[in-house]
């Protein structure tokens with residue numbers, strides 16, 4: 001058991017929520033004011049919001065990685081590379097897969113999300129999902145492998161069929177990138193582009209449910225022009241090794257199925273005994289888990305209700321980042337005996353990329369589409385990098 005001195009703040013996960021909490025604590029705390037430990041599976045942070053690009057192969061996965069060394073001051077933050085196995089909220093300890101036990105006075109859970117399969121048979125086993133650097137590296141390799149297999153088995157048109165389940169943000173952003181990559185793959189593998197199919201399947205009555213209908217129409221037009229086929233209002237019943245079976249019984253044979261249909265909180269939180277709704281913890285106004293004044297939950301593992309709509313806010317990097325700021329501020333207040341500040345999301349807007357130079361979005365009340373939305377998206381990425389690692393990180397990773 002690793003013993004930490006008081007006040008011991010333990011942060012699980014170096015994603016948007018966890019890493020922003022850590023870097024804000026690093027900035028706000030004096031040396032030795034608290035012992036802060038950050039645990040993460042990898043020694044890097046990944047820009048989840050960029051992962052559709054390396055998944056399609058339109059940018060290198062290294063670009064979406066930020067070395068934790070570059071943003072952490074190890075004199076203020078202990079970094080432990082390890083995989084969390086379990087959380088014991090009542091014993092105030094966390095176990096890692098390698099047997100290490102970490103005790104805490106305050107815990108911040110920021111372990112992110114997992115794919116929500118809604119009970120669709122075979123999805124877990126046969127579909128890819130865009131989640132981590134490891135997963136997108138595999139998707140990119142698999143896409144290329146399908147092209148090379150087709151060259152050797154030219155009667156297998158299904159190798160060139162790519163099914164993307166879910167036309168929410170991730171699905172739309174991914175099909176935009178994949179459509180951009182296809183011409184290059186066709187040249188590289190001597191394949192007729194007319195043989196390639198990208199089919200985006202959505203169970204809801206519209207793509208990008210909840211988004212402005214005019215922008216949805218624009219997005220679908222752009223993507224259709226790039227060759228994406230849409231099956232909207234079309235639930236998937238089953239995923240098999242050969243493709244998908246729709247609720248109407250039709251089978252679509254595909255060498256690749258990528259599921260982007262939704263997320264739920266990390267199973268470790270669910271198994272910890274903390275109350276969850278679809279794996280997410282309905283936190284109080286200070287982001288604390290119900291019944292635990294010393295456990296904060298940030299990012300996709302947390303659930304907060306939008307009082308205007310009476311529905312949960314969707315899990316986004318934007319909210320996770322803001323929660324990181326609030327959580328760090330409140331931890332500093334707790335250590336110094338100050339007042340806690342309630343968390344209120346400030347929604348600055350939503351932007352979805354449609355591939356090279358194209359995007360849609362809403363900033364404040366203003367609708368954006370085309371290149372102006374794509375520029376805004378790049379600026380919002382830049383802003384996040386600046387928050388994380390200042391101007392040097394922003395310039396290093398900027399995608400202009």
Ligand SMILES: Cc1cc2nc3c(=O)[nH]c(=O)nc-3n(C[C@H](O)[C@H](O)[C@H](O)COP(=O)(O)OP(=O)(O)OC[C@H]3O[C@@H](n4cnc5c(N)ncnc54)[C@H](O)[C@@H]3O)c2cc1C
Nearest residue numbers: 013015016017041048049083084112299300315316317318
């Ligand atoms: C392709 C794609 C595009 C997106 N685009 C946008 C967008 O444009 N705008 C937006 O606001 N949101 C977007 N999102 C959603 C956004 O990425 C998430 O809401 C955000 O990443 C959540 O942050 P988080 O801190 O909760 O978790 P994450 O950023 O997922 O981080 C979780 C961290 O926990 C670590 N971890 C997980 N399990 C363990 C374990 N057992 N042990 C140790 N470490 C562990 C992971 O390695 C990771 O570092 C997108 C998501 C995807 C997939």
